Amino acid sequence: MKYKYKKKQNFKIWLIIAVLTLLLTSIKIINKPNNTVKQQTKSINKQKTVALNKPEHTIKPQNKVTIQQKDISVAQFYDPLNWSTHSTQIKEALKTSEAIEIKSMREALKSDNRNADFSGAVYKVKLSNGLEAVFKTTDSGNMAKDRMEEAAYDLSAATGIAFVPPTVHRELTADFNKTGHTQTKTGFLSLFVETQTDLISLSKTRFDELLERSGKERVANFKIFNFVFGNWDVGPHNMLISEYKRGNNIDYFPISIDNEGIANIQKVRYGAIPFVKFFGTNSSNPKTEFPFDEAKLSDTAAKQEVSKELNFYPPGRTHNYIVWSGCYWAQFFDSYWDSPSDITDLLYADYLPPKTKIALKNLSKEQLFKIFDKTEQTASEHLKEIVIGILERRDMLLAKF
Ligand SMILES: Nc1ncnc2c1ncn2[C@@H]1O[C@H](COP(=O)(O)OP(=O)(O)OP(=O)(O)O)[C@@H](O)[C@H]1O
Ligand SMILES: [Mg+2]
Incomplete structure (x- = not known):
C-alpha cells in the first residue's frame, strides 16, 4: 500500500512537473517572434528599399x-x-x-x-x-x-x-x-x-x-x-x-x-550680379571701397582703353566692368534667356529654410579651410580671399532673413 501510495504520490508530482513544463514551453512559444512572419517582413522591407532606390x-x-x-x-x-x-x-x-x-x-x-x-x-x-x-x-x-x-x-x-x-x-x-x-x-x-x-x-x-x-x-x-x-x-x-x-x-x-566659379574672387551687393576678378592681383589692403556705382559697359572703346591701362584685353562677352585696385572686375549679365534677372533669379532665394540657416550660422573659417584641404597657415592668399568672400556673403544673406 505504502508503495502504491508512494507511486501515486510520485505520479502526481510527475504530472505537476509535466503540466508546468508544458505551460512554460507554450509561454515561450507565444513570446518567440514568429520566424515566418519575420522573414516575410524582411523580404517586404528589402523589396521596398530596392524599389525606392532603383534609378x-x-x-x-x-x-x-x-x-x-x-x-x-x-x-x-x-x-x-x-x-x-x-x-x-x-x-x-x-x-x-x-x-x-x-x-x-x-x-x-x-x-x-x-x-x-x-x-x-x-x-x-x-x-x-x-x-x-x-x-x-x-x-x-x-x-x-x-x-x-x-x-x-x-x-x-x-x-x-x-x-x-x-x-x-x-x-x-x-x-x-x-x-x-x-x-x-x-x-x-x-x-x-x-x-x-x-x-x-x-x-x-x-x-x-x-x-x-x-x-x-x-x-x-x-x-x-x-x-x-x-x-x-x-x-x-x-x-x-x-x-x-x-x-x-x-x-x-x-x-x-560646373562649380568652378567658387574659385573666383568676387565683389557683390546683395541682389545684384557679382563682379568677378578677371585680371590682376589686387592689393590685400586696398585704400578705397569697391566702387560698385562706377561700372561701365565694355564697348569697343572701353576695351581699348583698358588694354592700354592694364596691358590686358577684356573678354569678348559684353559685360559691365570696373577697374579697381589694379584689377579688372567683370559683371557678366548676358543670360541664357533674355534678361539679367534670369541670372539673379538663380542666385537669390526668397526663402531661407530653417536647417539651412543653422548650417550657414555654423559655417566657420576653420571648416572652410578644412574643406579646401588647407589650414589658415597653409592656404594661399587667393584661397584666404575666397574663404573671406564666402563668409561675407553668408553674413549678407543672414542679414536679409
Ligand atoms: N555630373 C554630371 N552628370 C551629367 N552630365 C554632366 C555632369 N557634369 C557635366 N555634365 C555635362 O557636361 C557638360 C559640360 O560640363 P561642365 O559645364 O562642367 O564643363 P565646362 O567645360 O567646365 O563648362 P564651361 O564651358 O561652362 O566652363 C554639361 O553641360 C553637362 O551636359
Ligand atoms: Mg559649364
Whole structure:
C-alpha cells in the first residue's frame, strides 16, 4: 500500500512537473517572434528599399566598400538623398575605380540628341565598378590647386545645402583620344547624373515650371548655395534637374554642376550680379571701397582703353566692368534667356529654410579651410580671399532673413 501510495504520490508530482513544463514551453512559444512572419517582413522591407532606390538606369548592386558609414549599393549612389549621408563611401568608390570606357561629352550629348554648351575637356566614363561618371581635366589653374569642384561637393555634403554630384580630384588612365594608347590625366571625376530633360532647350517659363517641381526648400537651397559659395556662372548650361524615380513617384532635384566659379574672387551687393576678378592681383589692403556705382559697359572703346591701362584685353562677352585696385572686375549679365534677372533669379532665394540657416550660422573659417584641404597657415592668399568672400556673403544673406 505504502508503495502504491508512494507511486501515486510520485505520479502526481510527475504530472505537476509535466503540466508546468508544458505551460512554460507554450509561454515561450507565444513570446518567440514568429520566424515566418519575420522573414516575410524582411523580404517586404528589402523589396521596398530596392524599389525606392532603383534609378532609371539599372546597375547591378556590386562592389561594396566598407567605410564608417553604413554601406549602400552602388545603384543607390545615384540617389541624391544619399550624397550627403554616404559621401565617404561614394568618394572612395570614385577614387579607387578604373575607366573601362570613355567618350567625349560632346559625342555623348550628340548621340543623345542634346545640346552641348561648354568649353572644357569633358568626358563621359564607364568605371570598373559599374558606375557612370564624368571626367573633367584640370591641367592648370586654381581649380586644380584648390580642388574647387571636389570642394563644391564637400561643401554641399557637409552643410546639407543643395546637391552637387559626388566628385573627387584624381588621376585617370584612359584612351582619351581614341588613338589606341592610354594616357594619364588629372581632373575631377564626378558621378554622372541621368536626366530626362535637356535644360538648354527649354524656355525660361518651362525651365521654371520644371525647377519648381523640386519644391520650395530645394529650389531655395540651390540658389543659396550658388550665392554664398560664389557659384556665379549660373544658367541651364551649368545645372541639371534630376528626375529620380522613387517608387511610383518622381523626386526632382536641382543639381549644381560646373562649380568652378567658387574659385573666383568676387565683389557683390546683395541682389545684384557679382563682379568677378578677371585680371590682376589686387592689393590685400586696398585704400578705397569697391566702387560698385562706377561700372561701365565694355564697348569697343572701353576695351581699348583698358588694354592700354592694364596691358590686358577684356573678354569678348559684353559685360559691365570696373577697374579697381589694379584689377579688372567683370559683371557678366548676358543670360541664357533674355534678361539679367534670369541670372539673379538663380542666385537669390526668397526663402531661407530653417536647417539651412543653422548650417550657414555654423559655417566657420576653420571648416572652410578644412574643406579646401588647407589650414589658415597653409592656404594661399587667393584661397584666404575666397574663404573671406564666402563668409561675407553668408553674413549678407543672414542679414536679409
Ligand atoms: N555630373 C554630371 N552628370 C551629367 N552630365 C554632366 C555632369 N557634369 C557635366 N555634365 C555635362 O557636361 C557638360 C559640360 O560640363 P561642365 O559645364 O562642367 O564643363 P565646362 O567645360 O567646365 O563648362 P564651361 O564651358 O561652362 O566652363 C554639361 O553641360 C553637362 O551636359
Ligand atoms: Mg559649364
